[in-house]
Each structure stands twice: as C-alpha cells, then as structure tokens.
Amino acid sequence: MKNIIYVVTMKKESVGSVETKFFNMDKDLKLESGKILKDVTIAYETYGKLNKEKNNAILVCHALSGDAHAAGWHYEDKKPGWWEILIGPGKALDSEKYFIISSNILGGCSGSTGPSSINPATSKTYNLDFPVITIKDMVKAQKKLVENLNIDKLLAVVGGSMGGMQVLQWIVSYPDMVKKAIPIATTAHSSPQQIAFNEVGRQAIITDSHWNNGDYYDKEIGPRNGLALARMIAHITYLSDESMYEKFGRDLKDKKEVSYDFSMDFQVESYLHYQGDAFVKRFDANSYLYITKAIDYFDLSSNGSLIEGFKNIKSKVQVIAIDSDWLYPPDQSKDILMALNANSVDVSYAELKSTYGHDAFLLEGGQLNYVVANFLTNTLAEDLMDENVSTIKKDMELKDVAMLMMSDYVTHLPVVNEDNRLLGIVTAWDLSKSIALNCSSLDEIMTKNVITCKSDETIDSISRKMRENDISCLPVVDDDFKIEGIITTDQISHLLSD
Ligand SMILES: CC(=O)SCCNC(=O)CCNC(=O)[C@H](O)C(C)(C)COP(=O)(O)OP(=O)(O)OC[C@H]1O[C@@H](n2cnc3c(N)ncnc32)[C@H](O)[C@@H]1OP(=O)(O)O
Ligand SMILES: N[C@@H](CCO)C(=O)O
DSSP, X not given: OHHHHHHHHHHHHXXXXXXXXXXXXXXXXXXXXXXXXXXXXXXXXXXXXXXXXXXXXXXXXXXXXOOSOOSSBOTTOSSOOTTTTTBSTTSSBOTTTOEEEEEOOTTOSSSSSOTTSEETTTTEEOGGGSOOOOHHHHHHHHHHHHHHTTOSSEEEEEEETHHHHHHHHHHHHOTTSEEEEEEESOOSBOOHHHHHXXXXXXXXXXXXGGGGGGOOTTSSOOSHHHHHHXXXXXXXXXXXXXXXXXXXXTOBSSOSSOOSSSSOXXXXXXXXXXXXXXXXXXXXXXXXXXXXXXXXXXXXXXXXXXXXXTTTOOSEEEEEEETTOSSSOHXXXXXXXXXXXXXXXXXXXXXXXXSSOGGGGGTOHHHHXXXXXXXXXXXXXXXXXXXXXXXXXXXXXXXXXXXXXXXXXXXXXXXXXXXXXXXXXXXXXXXXXXXXXXOOSHHHHSBSSOOOBOTTOBHHHHHHHXXXXXXXXXXXXXXXXXXXXXXXXXXXXXXXXX
16 A cells, blocks of 8 residues: 555656657767767757747756756666656656756767767767767757757756756857756866866776777677776765765674775775766766766866856856865855856855765755745746737738737737837737727727836736736836837746646
C-alpha cells in the first residue's frame, strides 16, 4: 500500500516519462576559434508546453557532467533527471506554466556533437580532431536550437556551475533574447585555482597510457583510471569539509582498525573511488578534456573589466551563491553582482545556506525553489506584453478596422497618432455597436479615456485594474503615452494557468 501511495505522489510532482530528442543543424557552426563544425547535432528534452504567445520558454543549462535529461524519467531508469528537485508541476520551474528546454552541450558525450561523434570529413570519430570549443560556442549552438523551436525570446535562462557560465554568456551574447537570468554557484571568469584543478584532472587523463592521444574509442580499454582519478579530484571540490565530516567522519571501511598498508582504510576513500568508477561508466574522457578547457577559457571581462564586459546586458538577473562553496565561492558571485549593479542592471543576490558545498545547487531543493520561484513569478508587464502591437490611425474606415481585427486575430486595436501616441482604443464590441447604431467613423465609437499600464507594472496590479474596470486588454505605454506593447487576459491566464 505504501508503495502505491509513493508512486502516485511521485508522478504528480514529476514531468513523468520523457525522451531525449535531437536537433540536427542544417547549417555549419562557426566557432569562436574560427573553425567550422559541420552536421552538428544537439540532444535536448522539453517539459511543458510552449504557449500561443511563445513567451513562457525557459532554458536550463547543465554543469560539467550533466546532460539533456534534467527532469522526469527515462524508461527503466532508477533515478530521475539531474534537476528533478526544481523542474516539474508545482515546482519553481513549473512544467504546467513554462516550456522548459534542456540540452546537452556542444562537446558533450550524451547525444550532442563532441569528440566521440563521427567526423563527417573522415567518417571516423573525431578524437582530437574535434576543435576546441568555448562556452560562447555552446551558447551559440543552444541559440540555434531555441530558434529552431520558433522561440524569439526566452523568459529565462537558468543553470548552475558551468551552467551558470552559459547563463551569463547568453545575456552577454544575446541581450535581446533573454528576459530573466539565473546564474547559480558560478563565476564570470575562471580563477587560477579553478584552472589548476582542471589541469590536474586533464593530466590524470592524458598520462593514462590508454588515453592513446585521444584515440581509444575502438580499443578494448580507454583511459578509465585517468578519468576516474580526474573525477575523484574534482568531486572533492564539489563537497565541503563539513559535509565530508557529516557523511564519513573518520569512519573506516569494512574494518575496525587501520591496516598500516596502502589498502583502503576510510569510508571517504571508498566513496571517492565509487564516484570515480561511476563517472567512467557515464562520461567520455575526451569530452572531459574539451569541456574543462572551455571552462578555463571562460572570461567575460572586456579589456580586463567585468563592468565593461557586462555593458550591454538588458536582462533581469538573480545571482545565487552557496555559502559553503569553495570552488565557486560567494565572492565570485558578488563580483558579478557588483559589475551588473555598475551597469544599472536590475539584479538581486541570494546566498543559500548549506553544508553541501558546490553541489548544493543540485541538492538544496527548498531554498532553490523559493528563490527561483519568487524571481520568476514576480512578473512585470514587460515580461509578458506582446511588443508586436497592431495599431490603427484615427481616419481608418470601420470596414478596414474589422478586416484588420480578423486578419490579426485581435479583438482590441489601439488608435495612435503619427508619433505612435495613444489616442484611444477600439474593440470588436465597439464595431458591433457601430453597426447597431449606424456610426460611420472611428471617432464615434473608440474609447478615448484609455486605461493603460506601464512596462514595469506588476501582473498583480494589471490583473486588478482589468478586474476593477471589467476590461480584458491594457495597452502598455511609456511616459509620453507612446505605445510599447499590449497585455490581454489571455496572456495572463496562459502564464498563470494553474
Ligand atoms: C549538474 C549537472 O548538470 S548534472 C551532473 C550532476 N550529477 C553528478 O554530479 C553525479 C555525481 N554526483 C553525485 O552523485 C553528487 O554527489 C550529487 C550532488 C548529485 C548527489 O549528492 P548526494 O545525494 O549527497 O549523494 P552522495 O554524494 O552522498 O553520493 C551518493 C552515492 O555514493 C555512494 N556512497 C555513499 N557513501 C559511500 C561509501 N562510503 N563508499 C562507497 N560509495 C558510497 C552511495 O551508495 C550513492 O550511490 P548512488 O549514486 O549509486 O546511489
Ligand atoms: N557535480 C556537478 C557540478 C560540477 O560543477 C557536475 O558533475 O556537473
């Protein structure tokens, strides 16, 4: 009986059964290095539905060893996707409200083109012929995927660790395509210490004789020991000293006394070996080399200045750090915060309290859901409004107004002057009235005292205005009463469908 209850609860909170899909680029991908990649494939998953206005899409970016499978269950899997704590019905990344996209990075080994893929020029695996890629290249490939899904603008981009680097790269590279950004436990440039840890990991792989200069895919044994060692070193940096004490203390593994030799004594050793071995089963050593290089090269400063590097950012940003993260410590998140502040970007900062260390972004469900949900649901008119507003001039024939409503599928048309200043609004109901009352001009039927809103007005306030005035559409205007967009109850109900 207990099992049945568990399954029902799990299904309700999860996106359920999911499958990975594949996007094949029809054009070449030009990389930051100048090299060209042909026949690029990006593996991705989506959760939820894209709404009619296509303004509810959220892109999730994964960390070093992640993949496209961020939520839900693959057939016969024992564990759900890696961000199940955050994605699903009723969670911060609510699949009943949002259309969530998660893709495997370029250079990865879980379905997207990487060093283990077939090089179309040779029909063999790329190995080291795969070009060095950067975080900017990864994001460029994601942009192609997003465009292929017919999305012009993302409601949000969110990710932790290297996923956070992609988030920052998105808002730097494509400032007009992202409304909200949530970089978590990350940095705007890799520090010498971060590069140092990556280099030690790479050397562990490269010095494994089975690595064979990257040419091992058709060999019986690949660089398993090197990859496992790289992961063991890296995994220490994902934990905190405190969490290691909590998990293992100085407990011994299957013995009562230390052995006075070089066999395994401590639980923490056993744990690290387990993590190393598990990693080898799911990850490719060459991908590890390429991805860690991309992390090392990551630097959003321009001429040595992060303020300069962030100067074109238009998105709203929620920076999240973890107090026990010593790999990407809060100070690096505060640097991001300060550089954004210096550019007058709308930015806020939250620091999760956790003993888990860096990997807390995969584990602290309660705090993460709270911060992310608050940031996403604090929706403003500008987040939701349709910027492609059909407008009309005062002297337009009523018949043409009716035709325009039909062709543009709208029931409200703002009337504007030559400067795009709002003069009035005409509804489908006004047009019916014009027939009943035999009116012949727009001036006779349009509402002149139009109730409007500002782009920074909250959806709560807009909904209240609509309810109190019994209207279903509000033009969004600037201080000069020039029209910037339009909001309808339809858009609000799509966003708040729960
Ligand atoms: C971020 C992305 O985009 S995706 C990538 C995220 N995924 C990963 O990094 C996968 C590997 N990492 C982990 O498992 C991470 O530790 C986390 C953050 C995902 C999970 O953290 P926790 O829930 O605290 O798990 P923990 O670190 O204790 O590891 C548990 C595993 O270690 C094993 N383990 C625990 N103690 C020991 C021990 N003394 N000896 C051997 N194995 C041990 C457990 O059996 C368990 O195995 P399982 O994963 O096969 O079930
Ligand atoms: N543990 C995560 C975070 C690394 O930054 C991963 O393996 O991707």
